[in-house]
Amino acid sequence: MNILRRITEHLHKIYTHHSNTEIDQLANELINIIGINQTVACDNNPKSHWNQKDIVAITYADSILDENKKPLNECSAACIAVSATKTRAANNNS
Numbered sequence: 001m002n003i004l005r006r007i008t009e010h011l012h013k014i015y016t017h018h019s020n021t022e023i024d025q026l027a028n029e030l031i032n033i034i035g036i037n038q039t040v041a042c043d044n045n046p047k048s049h050w051n052q053k054d055i056v057a058i059t060y061a062d063s064i065l066d067e068n069k070k071p072l073n074e075c076s077a078a079c080i081a082v083s084a085t086k087t088r089a090a091n092n093n094s
Contacts, residue, residue: 004031004038 008027015023031038 001042001044002038003036003040003042004028006042007031 004027007030008023011018011023011027015026018026028038
């Protein structure tokens with residue numbers, strides 16, 4: 001199965017009230033944003049790239065505060081710091 005078909009199948013499950021044309025358009029837009037080839041093969045039993053070392057933070061911009069900074073700027077800085085730390089850790093494990 002190629003990646004376009006796999007994404008399209010997932011989108012059909014999520015957006016059940018949308019037309020095939022809308023789903024196809026969204027799938028193509030996602031592939032273009034990601035920057036991958038639409039015909040690339042997709043493993044039917046993919047290996048998970050997530051483990052106990054991964055963290056996902058879902059937060060509102062005003063929930064990370066610093067009295068001297070605007071909340072959205074502070075939230076953005078925190079996300080960048082976490083991303084940089086993860087990148088350094090990945091490079092050290094290579």
